Amino acid sequence: MQINDKYDFKAIEQRWQQRWEQETTNKVSHQPGRPKYYVLEMFPYPSGRIHMGHVRNYSIGDVIARYKRMQGFNVLHPMGWDAFGLPAENAAMKRGIHPASWTYENIDYMRGQLKAMGLSYDWDRELATCGPEYYRWEQQLFLKMLERGLIYRKETTVNWCDDCQTVLAREQVIDGTCWRCDQPVLPKTMHGWFFKITDYAEELLADLDKLGGWPEKVVTMQRNWIGKSTGLACDFKVEGTDQTITIFTTRPDTIFGVTFMSLAVEHPLLKTLTAGKSQEAQVRTFIEETMVAKQRASLDQEVEKRGVFTGSYCTNPFTGERVPIYAANFVLMEYGTGAVMAVPAHDQRDFEFARKYDLPIRVVVQPEGDSLDPVTMTAASEGPGMLVASGAFTGMDSLSAQQAIIDHAHQAGFGRPHVTYRLRDWGISRQRYWGAPIPVIHCDSCGIVPVPESDLPILLPGAGEPKGSHSPLHQQEAFIATACPRCGKPARRETDTLDTFVESSWYFARYTNPGLDTAPIDREAAAYWLPVDQYIGGVEHAILHLLYARFFTKMLRDLGYLSVDEPFTNLLTQGMVIKDGxxxxxxxxxxxxxxxxxxxxxxxxxxxxxxxxxxxxxxxxxxxxxxxxxxxxxxxxxxxxxxxxxxxxxxxxxxxxxxxxxxxxxxxxxxxxxxxxxxxxxxxxxxxxxxxxxxxxxxxxxxxxxxxxxxxxxxxxxxxxxxxxxxxxxxxxxxxxxxxxxxxxxxxxxxxxxxxxxxKEDEITIVVQVNGKVRAKLQVPADIDDQTLRQQALSEEKIAKLLDDKSPKKVIVVQKKLVNIVL
The missing domain is CATH 1.10.730.10 (Isoleucyl-tRNA Synthetase; Domain 1)
Incomplete structure (x- = not known):
């Protein structure tokens, strides 16, 4: 080999990349009996070119992969492409080409960039989520989940961008506008498909304790997002009807202080409560205004608390009192039941609302050493205390009273202990083209009919043509029209496509045998490789991708594909690349x-x-x-x-x-x-x-x-x-x-x-401090014990003079670093 006297990086890197590729150096197979190590970086969206964030992320993963190989592990280190989504669709429209063409051109270019970095991927395992060979199995998983009751369709109010003609996630609404096109977002009622992630809420929460290799920040974010609360579910009868309003409260000790009821504007009972009443038009207008305002508010925006009386009343089952019912803009339909018993003396939101609308405030929990007066209170008292004006529970401390009140409600038949979660079911319907078609058919006679597995994949129309039609599926009549697989009558295909987070929720399992053409996952290969030993990616995915991947892992386990409870043993969330602040x-x-x-x-x-x-x-x-x-x-x-x-x-x-x-x-x-x-x-x-x-x-x-x-x-x-x-x-x-x-x-x-x-060092330098100030340095054997070090420090000439035959108050030895003498 000719040896240059200068480091010629271009020649060297080209030579070794070619050799690694020719010799398939990084190709790997599962080898039972040999210790494995699965390292994975979050796969990229093929935007066109890599950036410095990619360089950092993939370099970290590559070092780990190479290090573990040198330690004797059988290392799986794959790469692929998170390739569906609206950005590709929009980019293709601007260029007058098909999203598939734009996506695969970007993949080719970015693959070359990653190879130029010398990353040790097993490129034989490469996958692209937009390929039918990938999403056909996603469609099959959809059918399996539908069969198990883990998927349902319902009418719901969504964030709708009319310009993009699609639903937006709450996080994608920025100051009331679409994050992609900056057009105003509006509420829209429509049908959508949902994954029942809430069926796994308790396990997702409990298993956070297993994630010792995850950053505590991410674990805390997921714990808060799942948001478990325990308390009382209680039924308030609506006056003059056979309807009840069920509330959930974590503070049953305050239930004797209820002075009004607040309902979310989406609450299904509001129409019934206002029907035929003089307040009906006012409530309808308030609902419409509030729905628009909610779409346009940022996630952390503090809104002015507003409401309107519905004209209806309910009855507090503990007191028999008549309680006015309000529609309120601060009540969340997504949390609890969408109905909140309002206790203004002991909840700040209720307090501000009551002051604004001149509603009664009743103190039922007196803090220790205080005597609250509802007339002079300037804020709610939300802490514990002693119950007052609470019937048979008066005189009890608030914490003990909580369980006693729950027990009483349960025995009386109007309440029960209840657990609720902040986590909501995952809406996976998207109204665009560039995504995996949902494999169901709508038949006027048979209802919703799953597509037979033998008919999968349901292909995106025109995906194989350079300039094929890629308008949203609901605009493509040739795709929509079909026959019902049960009765044979004319029927309609589902035109929603799957949220792109679905693809990234199981790709790590598909990597264990991506060429398998008989099932979504190779059970044997997955049992060997999973869980991923080290996952690497940004903290911004903490409560979306990472939570969805955990849900999918548990669901795939229950379907018999996986034998693990969690997808990622260790998680590294790398920092960003910053320039100019x-x-x-x-x-x-x-x-x-x-x-x-x-x-x-x-x-x-x-x-x-x-x-x-x-x-x-x-x-x-x-x-x-x-x-x-x-x-x-x-x-x-x-x-x-x-x-x-x-x-x-x-x-x-x-x-x-x-x-x-x-x-x-x-x-x-x-x-x-x-x-x-x-x-x-x-x-x-x-x-x-x-x-x-x-x-x-x-x-x-x-x-x-x-x-x-x-x-x-x-x-x-x-x-x-x-x-x-x-x-x-x-x-x-x-x-x-x-x-x-x-x-x-x-x-x-x-x-x-x-x-x-x-x-081992032969000698080390030890700093000797007196009352925190450095007074001497000692050269001592590296293996010196603390007692000997203490004696040498005290006998050192400078230190001995300072001590002047006096005994020190304390001698602190920090092993192999310093001795601090306190006089």
Whole structure:
């Protein structure tokens, strides 16, 4: 092999990428009996080109994959494309082409970009969610879920963008406008399909305790999103009718303080309550205004509390009192029952509403040491206390009274203990083209009829044509018209497509055998590979994708496809890439193109910078000088190895008894570095400290010494540098490994072990403080015990003078770091 005296990254990276592809170096198969490791980065949407966030995310995953292979694991590291969705549809419309053409062109381009980074994916497992070979199995899973009662269709009020002609998720409404087109969003009542994720609410909540390898922030976000509450469900009879309003409260101890009832504007009883009453028109107008305002409010916006009397009353079953019923804009239909018993003395929202509309305020819980007066109160008292004016429960403390009141309601037959969740069922209907068609048929005679599995996949019309029709399915009569599979009469296909989050909820399981053509998931392969050992992606997916993936895993387990309860054992949420004080984005005009960096510096330099600039969980601040520094470091290592190739001709074994001091120091530093890099990766994937450790070793290896370095030590040091850096900069290290005469690739080389004795420092420096101020420094053996260290500190000359034969009040020893003497 010809050896250049300069690091030619373009030639080196091209050469090794071609070789890895030709030799299918990263291809993997499941091998029962061999320890596996499944590392996965969240797959990308094929937008057209990768960005620096991708570079960072995929570099992290690649280091882990390569490191685990070197440790002897059978590593699965796949890649694919989250390829359905409205952005592709809109982009294709602007360009006058089909979404499939636009998507697959982007996939081809981005695949080339990822390969240029040297990422060690098993490309034979590549999948695209927009391919019929993927979504046919999603359609089959839909049918299995429908059969199990996990899917239903109902009429609901949705966020509707008339410009995009589709439903929007609540999170996609920004200041009352569509996040894509900035047009006003309106409420719309329509039918939609729902997954019964709430059937798994308790298990999803309980199993959060199993996720010890997840960031606590993500676990907390999911716990709050699921939002379990326990309390009382209680029925209030509507005056003059046989209807009841059921409320749910977590504060049954306040039920004697109810002075009005508040209903969400979506509550189904409102029409009945106002029918024929003088308030009917006013309530109808209020409902319409509130529905529009809700669509246009941001998620965290505090709205002015407003309401209107319905003209109807209900009865408090505990007191027999007549309670006026209001429609109120602050009551959520999605939480509890959509009806709230209003206790203004002990709930701040109710308090503000009561003051605004001059409604009664009744104190029923007196805080300890206080005497609340409803006339002079300026805010609700929401804490515990002693019950007053609460019938037989008066005099009880509020916490004890809660269970007693629940028990009484249950025995009396008008209430019961109840558990509710903030989590709502998952609406999966989308009214666009570029998504997986929902496999059901509507028949006037038979109702909703599942498509027979033998007829799957239900293909998107025109998807195989470059400029085929891609208008929303409800506008494509040729697609809609069909025959009922039960009675044979004319029928209509479902025209909604699946939410794209459905595809990303099970792709990790499909990766275990993506070529399987008889079932969605290979049970045997999935049992071997799952769960994913390390998942990597942004924290912004905490309560959507990550929650849906957990739900799907449990559902697939219950359908018999999987044998695991959770999809991801460990989760790493990497930080963003920041430039000029903001996240890199086209809209901010602060994007750095990875292609240009790779052309100028090479993929390994870009990878090294993205790994070294910050710990993976922190935001990475873009720094052009940092890229230059990474390039200089690699060139320095290149020169170090090339200029010392002769050492690789020496025997590999080191004779420790014959080493001079510089050789002994380098040998010790080499093994300390192996330990440091290994611990940095194993403990928290802090590649920045791992790389820093290798840099320190390179510094020592390039330091001139009075005595020559033992060739065997030098060889071991250089081999260690290349081995430790290989997961970060694979092309570079494979090239130097080959140049130095090795015939077995680093890819197939084991991760080095360190000599525990050699990695120990002979001596360490200990700081001695007196009352927190540094007064001396000691050079002591690295293995010194605390008692000996304490004695040496107290007897040190400077310290002894300060003590002046007096006994210290306290001596604090921080092992191997410092001694603090308190006088």
């Amino acid at each position: 903001a996240k890199m984005s086209k809209s901010k005009g602060n994007v750095v193109d990875p292609n240009e960096l790779i052309q100028q510096y090479g993929a390994d330099t870009v990878r090294l910078f993205s790994l070294f600039a910050a710990p993976p969980e922190r935001d990475l601040e873009w720094n052009a000088q940092g890229v230059e520094g990474a390039s200089r470091f690699l060139n320095r290592v290149y020169r170090l190895v090339v200029q010392n190739l002769s050492c690789f001709q020496q025997p590999a074994a080191v004779d420790l008894t014959a080493l001079n001091e510089p050789s002994r120091a380098l040998y010790r530093k080499t093994h300390q570095t192996i330990r440091r890099v290994t611990e940095s990766i194993e403990s928290n994937f802090h590649f920045n400290t791992a790389i820093s450790g290798v840099m320190e070793l390179v510094n020592l290896a390039t330091t001139q010494t009075d005595e020559p370095i033992d060739p065997a030590v030098q060889r071991e040091t250089l081999e260690t540098i290349l081995t430790l850096l290989f997961p970060m900069v694979p092309h570079f290290c494979e090239e130097l490994w080959a140049i130095s005469g090795h015939t077995r690739q680093l890819h197939h080389t084991s991760w080095p072990a360190f000599n525990i004795e050699a990695a």
